[in-house]
Amino acid sequence: MFEDGTIINELLIERLNYFIYVVLLLIGLHAMIAKKNLIKKLIGMSIFQTAIILFYVSIGVKEGSTIPVYLPEHDPHGSHSVPSDTNETSHFDHGPVILDSSLVKGYANPLPHVLMLTAIVVGVATLGLALALCQRIYQGYGTIEEDELLAKMESREIRSKTLSVQIPKDQKLPKKDELKKEKSRSVSKSKTLSASKPKPKGKK
Amino acid sequence: MKLLSYIPVLVVGVLLLYAAKDFPEWGSPDAPASKSPVSSHFIANTGVDTEVPNMVTAVLADYRGFDTMFETVVVFIAGMAVLAILKNSGRKKLVKREFEVDAEPDLIVTNTVRLLVPVIQIFAFYVLAHGHVSPGGGFQGGVLMGASFILVALSWDLETALIRFPLNWTTILGGLGIFLYAGIGLLSMFLGGEFLDYSELANIFPVSREMARYHAMLGVEIGVGLTVTAIMFSLYANLSTEGRLQRGL
Structure with missing residues (x-):
């Protein structure tokens, strides 16, 4: 050998x-x-x-x-x-x-x-x-942790996207309940995501 | 995913092992790196060119002086970047975390360190000053010096160390080190040579051209040592407290 x-x-x-x-x-x-x-x-x-x-x-x-x-x-x-x-x-x-x-x-x-x-x-x-x-x-x-980090970044992106979509809708003066629905959806999404993960400690 | 990561690792491994077949054997004096005219020139002529017995220091500070200067700049920039990233970030208020405990500095530890630190610092100066004659130099001396301050911070607390070495000094000292290095280079340029061609310093100092290079190397190493000392301590102080500079490890 x-x-x-x-x-x-x-x-x-x-x-x-x-x-x-x-x-x-x-x-x-x-x-x-x-x-x-x-x-x-x-x-x-x-x-x-x-x-x-x-x-x-x-x-x-x-x-x-x-x-x-x-x-x-x-x-x-x-x-x-x-x-x-x-x-x-x-x-x-x-x-x-x-x-x-x-x-x-x-x-x-x-x-x-x-x-x-x-x-x-x-x-x-x-x-x-x-x-x-x-x-x-x-x-x-x-x-x-890389995967948790990616999930968090994605959830932030979704939140900022829903906010930017709302602005042109505001100009056309949509029905109030429609806007509310959109808002509550995005809020509930971020809530569920942040509830599932430990709260960031260093956040301002 | 985990299995997928083995593929590039195995490919690289097989390629490297295949290449290792053609590498010179351990300690072979006929290895291409050892036979190259550059390294033979350094070994044969360092004594005549610079009168420095330590070839590593001569190559580092003289033949490859430009490289080492920007090396020091890299260290300085890294220290400043850490300062910029961590300063004014995160928790302003001191919220105690579950793993943080209040503890008095231990009597045995602090008294041992009280005895050790002066010895470490004198040894750091020795390593720095004898960088030409024996193994040593600016980087090594600077790291030892920085370690002595880190030892104080570890055994008492960061505030005690920061009284002895305030953090704004580290910026000043780091910049001063690079200024000293570049200043010696510029001075030799103004005296008619090239940048970092120390032999021109013989025009204003009463030494031969070789000894001018010998002594300029000491000056350059002191500059490197200052920067490394400052940045090592600054890195520790910022990283151990997330930039708060209070209640370190």
């Missing part, structure tokens, strides 16, 4: 890291599509983001390399005393030097780190903004 060349060997052993990112990304994607709760959607978005950040950071890894900060022997400000294995300390004293390609291999790729640093910061900013919008939606509608 795990011999060379099979798909399972490719995915689960040689490229396990990519497999994990794909799974994380799918969890996030599924949460964003299928969950009805807006906060759960945001959690899905964060998981999605984490998968991409992990993917980028893993691209910057090089086997046997160190973090992208110069070691004492390449430090542009030279003059370092570093204790070595033998009891004497080795001393580096030099100015900045251009590293050749064999030394470049000793440092991890700094570019993905920089890109992901900015991505994390933007992620925090967007998450904060999204949470603020969720709070505002909760204040206005009393719910952050």
Whole structure:
């Protein structure tokens, strides 16, 4: 099952890291599509983001390399005393030097780190903004469940439509009982809808 | 509906796993991203160009300075947007909800935080100031600084934290950070270089062109740190109280 060349060997052993990112990304994607709760959607978005950040950071890894900060022997400000294995300390004293390609291999790729640093910061900013919008939606509608939200928005639309239809009828001076009927219908509609759902708390 | 949502998820999953076959193996030094001339140039020449030992900071604040500047602007705009969305919205009066309880700040918690906060803030300054030499920088230092104020708000209450860091300061500090960043960029432009070409600052400061870039990066990071500190605290203060700024979590 795990011999060379099979798909399972490719995915689960040689490229396990990519497999994990794909799974994380799918969890996030599924949460964003299928969950009805807006906060759960945001959690899905964060998981999605984490998968991409992990993917980028893993691209910057090089086997046997160190973090992208110069070691004492390449430090542009030279003059370092570093204790070595033998009891004497080795001393580096030099100015900045251009590293050749064999030394470049000793440092991890700094570019993905920089890109992901900015991505994390933007992620925090967007998450904060999204949470603020969720709070505002909760204040206005009393719910952050998507289906309940849609029902409430529809009922509001019906109410505003019946109001706008009444205006031309008023100009023609229709019979009074007809107007009353219309009004009582729209009122009863909104009443039944608002009675079935918990009252929005943040409403003015 | 729920089953229908699995279709795009599965399609994306299969496509990504199929693509993963052609990606470089873990830690391979021959990966296209690591072999690209751009990243090799950053690793080889950062020391000569800027004398900054931390390549990440050098790329962030110098080579890609324009990107980072608008990054900071994005953070600032997000903070202002949260302020605009939540200010004067919802409950004006304080109606107590069923899950809200009155509690005195806990003695053990507040005394521990009293000891912790100065240490956190000094560490934030350390991370900010040593951003060139060791891992760290403006974003990290700013987040630590903002976290120290959030800790005060969590252990006492939001009012106590707001006395120490009023909310209108956050707008001013956030703007000041961006002003500092853009100001350094504009100054180097007026001295004859391009926007954010810090080496021109050597004309007015008694340092070499490389060290001018080194020190300008510190200035830029301080600007980033100010903005991030202010916006982190402002985000917490607004989100935890629905913009009322009273009786937070």
